[in-house]
Amino acid sequence: MRTARLRLVTVIIAALALVVPLTSVADAQSKGTIKIASQSPLSGGQAVLGEGIKLGAQLAVEKMKGNLEKMGYKVDFVPFDDQAKPDVGVANAKNIIADKDIMVVIGHLNSGVAIPSSEVYKEVTLAMISPANTNPVVTDRNYPNVNRVCGRDDVQGVVGAEFAHGTMKIKSAYIVHDKTQYGQSIAEFFKADAEKKGVKVVGFEGTEEKSNFDPLLTPIKAKNPDIIYFGGIYDQGAPFFKQAREKGIKAKFMGPDGMDSSDLTKIAGKAVVGMNYTSAAGPASALPKAKAFVDDYKKKFGKNPEPYAAEAYDATTIAIKAIEDVAKGGKMSREGVSTAIRKVKLSGITGDIAFDSRGDRQKAQYFVLTVASDNPEKWGDNKIVKQLTIAPPAAKK
Amino acid sequence: MDFDILIGIFPQVLLDGIILGFMYALIALGYTMVYGVLEFINFAHSEIFIIGAFVGVEILLSFKAAGWLDVLPWALVLFIVLIAGMVVSGTVAVVIERTAYRPLRHAPRLIPLISAIGVSFFLQDAIRLFESLWRNSFNLVYPTMDVLNHRFELTETIDISVKSLVVIVAALLMLWGLHSLVNRTKVGKAIRAVAEDQGAASLMGINVNRIISLTFLIGGAMGGGAGVLFGVQYSLINPYTGFIPGLKAFTAAVLGGIGNIPGAMLGGLVLGLLEAFAASYLSLLTGGAFGAEYKDIFAFSILILILIFRPKGLLGEIVRERA
Numbered sequence: 001m002r003t004a005r006l007r008l009v010t011v012i013i014a015a016l017a018l019v020v021p022l023t024s025v026a027d028a029q030s031k032g033t034i035k036i037a038s039q040s041p042l043s044g045g046q047a048v049l050g051e052g053i054k055l056g057a058q059l060a061v062e063k064m065k066g067n068l069e070k071m072g073y074k075v076d077f078v079p080f081d082d083q084a085k086p087d088v089g090v091a092n093a094k095n096i097i098a099d100k101d102i103m104v105v106i107g108h109l110n111s112g113v114a115i116p117s118s119e120v121y122k123e124v125t126l127a128m129i130s131p132a133n134t135n136p137v138v139t140d141r142n143y144p145n146v147n148r149v150c151g152r153d154d155v156q157g158v159v160g161a162e163f164a165h166g167t168m169k170i171k172s173a174y175i176v177h178d179k180t181q182y183g184q185s186i187a188e189f190f191k192a193d194a195e196k197k198g199v200k201v202v203g204f205e206g207t208e209e210k211s212n213f214d215p216l217l218t219p220i221k222a223k224n225p226d227i228i229y230f231g232g233i234y235d236q237g238a239p240f241f242k243q244a245r246e247k248g249i250k251a252k253f254m255g256p257d258g259m260d261s262s263d264l265t266k267i268a269g270k271a272v273v274g275m276n277y278t279s280a281a282g283p284a285s286a287l288p289k290a291k292a293f294v295d296d297y298k299k300k301f302g303k304n305p306e307p308y309a310a311e312a313y314d315a316t317t318i319a320i321k322a323i324e325d326v327a328k329g330g331k332m333s334r335e336g337v338s339t340a341i342r343k344v345k346l347s348g349i350t351g352d353i354a355f356d357s358r359g360d361r362q363k364a365q366y367f368v369l370t371v372a373s374d375n376p377e378k379w380g381d382n383k384i385v386k387q388l389t390i391a392p393p394a395a396k397k
Numbered sequence: 398m399d400f401d402i403l404i405g406i407f408p409q410v411l412l413d414g415i416i417l418g419f420m421y422a423l424i425a426l427g428y429t430m431v432y433g434v435l436e437f438i439n440f441a442h443s444e445i446f447i448i449g450a451f452v453g454v455e456i457l458l459s460f461k462a463a464g465w466l467d468v469l470p471w472a473l474v475l476f477i478v479l480i481a482g483m484v485v486s487g488t489v490a491v492v493i494e495r496t497a498y499r500p501l502r503h504a505p506r507l508i509p510l511i512s513a514i515g516v517s518f519f520l521q522d523a524i525r526l527f528e529s530l531w532r533n534s535f536n537l538v539y540p541t542m543d544v545l546n547h548r549f550e551l552t553e554t555i556d557i558s559v560k561s562l563v564v565i566v567a568a569l570l571m572l573w574g575l576h577s578l579v580n581r582t583k584v585g586k587a588i589r590a591v592a593e594d595q596g597a598a599s600l601m602g603i604n605v606n607r608i609i610s611l612t613f614l615i616g617g618a619m620g621g622g623a624g625v626l627f628g629v630q631y632s633l634i635n636p637y638t639g640f641i642p643g644l645k646a647f648t649a650a651v652l653g654g655i656g657n658i659p660g661a662m663l664g665g666l667v668l669g670l671l672e673a674f675a676a677s678y679l680s681l682l683t684g685g686a687f688g689a690e691y692k693d694i695f696a697f698s699i700l701i702l703i704l705i706f707r708p709k710g711l712l713g714e715i716v717r718e719r720a
Contacts, residue, residue: 043525043535044535045535045635047535179690203680203685204685204688205680205690206688206689206690207688207689207690208690210633210638210641211627211631211638211642212417212630212631214413214416214417214673215410215413215414215417215672215673215674215675215676215677215689215692216676216677216689218406218409218410218413218677219402219406219677219680219681221406221409222402222405222406223402235536238633239632239633242632242633243631246546246548247548247558248548248550248556263536266536266538267536267633269538269541270541
């Protein structure tokens with residue numbers, strides 16, 4: 001009897017927990033609620049970066065929402081967890097478009113998640129501003145609602161290959177990728193440009209393996225390349241590089257912006273010190289205008305901003321400015337916000353941002369960095385060895 | 398495609414495969430022993446395995462924090478960690494059996510299987526919850542012990558690290574211990590009796606429930622030990638890491654003939670070797686047309702072939718006796 005009642009109470013509480021959040025948003029005061037959503041992995045192996053995106057966006061919403069509130073809107077921030085999985089991202093996207101108050105999405109981390117999810121946003125022309133998706137396809141589809149504040153992999157891969165060939169003077173490369181849309185395509189861009197420059201590519205492998213890289217490393221060791229390029233993300237790249245060093249492979253290491261997380265050194269330690277990686281998002285410490293942001297972030301969340309947190313902050317600022325513009329004009333609509341975003345010109349903490357007709361940043365920055373220390377706390381100290389500002393390549397006809 | 402490389406890496410690939418194979422073998426024992434006595438697949442075993450790895454990393458990290466890692470002899474540290482991982486995983490396995498399987502023992506076959514899958518999900522997220530609250534991290538890394546990374550260079554392309562030796566030696570000791578326990582002791586005889594016929598065994602005065610618990614304890618301990626070795630060898634673990642090795646070890650158990658202990662060892666080794674050779678050689682042999690990513694397809698195709706011709710597994714019919 002007792003347990004039966006207990007069970008009943010549990011069921012009622014669970015049912016209430018499901019219903020309450022839905023009902024509580026209905027108390028719009030005057031003009032209604034505007035919600036800004038974020039989608040990034042908040043759980044799983046890439047949560048460190050995803051959390052940074054969420055917190056960057058959250059900080060921007062809290063700082064910038066004043067104007068909209070004066071106009072009589074209630075502004076809410078709603079983070080979603082896409083788990084770095086395309087299916088979860090799409091499922092979330094369907095929930096997002098069903099919530100009419102959501103006017104913009106800040107996200108994602110992974111191009112492989114952003115591309116299918118943005119197909120869903122496009123159904124209702126819901127604007128998406130990506131802080132981190134570098135795959136060319138993201139904007140090459142010419143969708144009116146899809147934008148990004150970071151650079152592109154077809155440039156980033158070339159920047160990497162150029163640095164490897166020109167500065168590091170390597171002659172042979174072994175390329176490994178993670179078989180995702182992001183990792184494989186940047187590896188291919190790196191490979192194509194490296195081969196064009198006369199670098200001998202002695203191997204090109206894809207792997208979904210996450211722990212045991214021995215069988216992959218044995219042929220690499222036998223081929224003894226000058227450099228190993230890993231197109232992928234740190235949660236896979238870090239153990240790969242660590243095991244490579246432990247196996248006595250002496251090649252230099254390189255990777256794309258997916259390596260750009262303090263977890264890389266947390267996992268791989270000494271193995272990755274001195275490794276170079278390219279990035280389409282500079283470290284916050286290198287951005288002159290980001291100091292206030294870094295201080296606020298540290299004060300509020302008690303940790304250093306991860307890469308892309310500043311980009312998420314800028315993306316959110318643009319979104320809020322666009323929403324303000326639409327609000328001044330009168331009727332709030334998702335199409336209106338999407339159109340307004342393309343017109344915003346922002347002098348943001350990551351530099352000047354304006355979008356071209358595809359949604360690419362007109363002048364994106366690219367960096368080559370060197371890992372400075374095996375202490376994850378000092379990830380922000382990584383040295384910029386090269387910095388470039390490059391416009392996106394012309395659209396292919 | 399150069400011939401020198403193909404020949405040159407052969408011993409190294411063999412070694413990689415053997416290490417991986419021992420790992421699979423140790424995990425496979427848990428599946429096979431439980432199947433032997435209960436004829437049901439304990440799908441939560443992959444989590445029992447990874448719990449061992451988590452116990453190992455927690456102990457090593459706290460040793461490191463206390464500064465003991467540099468003071469204590471490394472063999473002692475590894476021994477402590479290994480035993481702790483085995484004890485915890487074994488205990489967890491027994492508790493799972495008591496709470497999630499025993500009440501369902503006389504239910505239709507499918508019910509405990511579903512319960513096992515549920516336990517597996519529960520444990521994954523319980524570990525994740527615990528580590529998020531305790532260390533606020535998802536990926537955990539085994540602290541580096543320099544002694545373990547020392548490598549003996551045999552030739553230019555072939556070498557073996559201390560930790561690989563540790564894995565091989567520990568795995569051999571564990572397998573030998575289990576083999577003697579099952580075949581040379583009274584308890585082992587009881588386990589074999591229960592596997593053969595529970596009713597008859599209980600008529601002979603064997604406490605069937607206790608023997609089943611013991612089977613879970615031993616299988617879980619082997620899995621936990623494998624977890625620690627996995628962590629030492631590959632260093633990065635997260636709450637979901639156990640799933641794939643678990644699945645492969647289950648396959649190894651089927652390959653060797655499920656329910657059969659030497660079969661699990663053989664199956665593990667065969668699968669480990671197949672995988673290592675496929676991953677290292679596929680792209681070399683096909684000039685890059687089939688890369689290392691096809692290793693599982695290759696390994697599992699061979700598995701299907703073997704099972705077509707020997708449906709009961711490699712050693713399935715020889716030892717296992719059905720009542």
